[in-house]
Amino acid sequence: MIAKNFSQELFSLSQRVAFVTGAGSGIGQTIACALASAGAKVVCFDVREDGGLRDTVKHITDIGGEASLFTGDVRQLSHLRDAVAQAKSQYGRLDIAVNAAGIANANPALEMEAEQWQRVIDINLTGVWNSCKAEAELMAECGGGSIINIASMSGIIVNRGLEQAHYNSSKAGVIHLSKSLAMEWVDKHIRVNSISPGYTATPMNTRPEMVHQTREFESQTPMQRMAKVEEMAGPALFLASDAASFCTGVDLVVDGGFICW
Numbered sequence: 001m002i003a004k005n006f007s008q009e010l011f012s013l014s015q016r017v018a019f020v021t022g023a024g025s026g027i028g029q030t031i032a033c034a035l036a037s038a039g040a041k042v043v044c045f046d047v048r049e050d051g052g053l054r055d056t057v058k059h060i061t062d063i064g065g066e067a068s069l070f071t072g073d074v075r076q077l078s079h080l081r082d083a084v085a086q087a088k089s090q091y092g093r094l095d096i097a098v099n100a101a102g103i104a105n106a107n108p109a110l111e112m113e114a115e116q117w118q119r120v121i122d123i124n125l126t127g128v129w130n131s132c133k134a135e136a137e138l139m140a141e142c143g144g145g146s147i148i149n150i151a152s153m154s155g156i157i158v159n160r161g162l163e164q165a166h167y168n169s170s171k172a173g174v175i176h177l178s179k180s181l182a183m184e185w186v187d188k189h190i191r192v193n194s195i196s197p198g199y200t201a202t203p204m205n206t207r208p209e210m211v212h213q214t215r216e217f218e219s220q221t222p223m224q225r226m227a228k229v230e231e232m233a234g235p236a237l238f239l240a241s242d243a244a245s246f247c248t249g250v251d252l253v254v255d256g257g258f259i260c261w
């Protein structure tokens, strides 16, 4: 039978340790703070050296949580292994990982040089692969965990008016990588899921080629608006927590209805 505090316990992350990449801005920053508000201790990872990571840790401390930071690049497996080792030495284990680090830009395919293609694939896809590997090494030792990769609706549909074949391909890769690892690691009790956000108001969407299109993004979305960044927190808390204990290999689309049309 269901106990009185069943739902509170289901979503509680107290005693859990989390690791978040891209935690210095936008979706990763908000999810890191949300995990802390549910009780997790959080190691925040980002390549930024401009204070974004420090802001995240300060916010978590201000709301009574516990967090530390690690500055590194998801293209370097050694950085991720060192950061995960920090989670182990500071907090003893790793239960939850959210891989949100990513970049976006646009260029017509016929004009795109190999270097531009490769950089997006290296950060958005190989970076997630590196992250999952480093995280799963410790999670396997700890008896399991939950990995959440931030993909995109661009891994499912092609955004009208945005010439970003490299980005779209990287995100389709993240969705299928997540399903593949979910199956490889099912007997290690490591759940691997992805979240595919629709247009979300973050610094990524203030890049020059996007700003003038914001109105169009809103009108193309059935809900007629972009997501607030906080609207990515609930889906992440769900997948991180025991509420999703039977979910693995799922891509949770959070897009205001976009891919229905």
Ligand SMILES: NC(=O)c1ccc[n+]([C@@H]2O[C@H](COP(=O)([O-])OP(=O)(O)OC[C@H]3O[C@@H](n4cnc5c(N)ncnc54)[C@H](O)[C@@H]3O)[C@@H](O)[C@H]2O)c1
Residues within 6 Å of the ligand: 021, 022, 023, 024, 025, 026, 027, 028, 045, 046, 047, 048, 052, 072, 073, 074, 075, 100, 101, 102, 103, 104, 123, 127, 150, 151, 152, 153, 196, 197, 198, 199, 200, 201, 202, 203, 204, 205
């Ligand atoms: N904003 C949107 O509309 C939207 C929609 C769908 C998916 N996404 C995805 O959500 C994720 C977060 O995006 P956001 O909108 O919060 O963007 P953002 O630019 O605010 O945050 C991305 C973070 O990733 C970090 N990062 C970039 N390259 C890195 C690297 N090599 N190593 C470590 N960290 C690195 C950045 O420093 C930044 O702090 C991305 O993967 C993005 O593709 C965003």
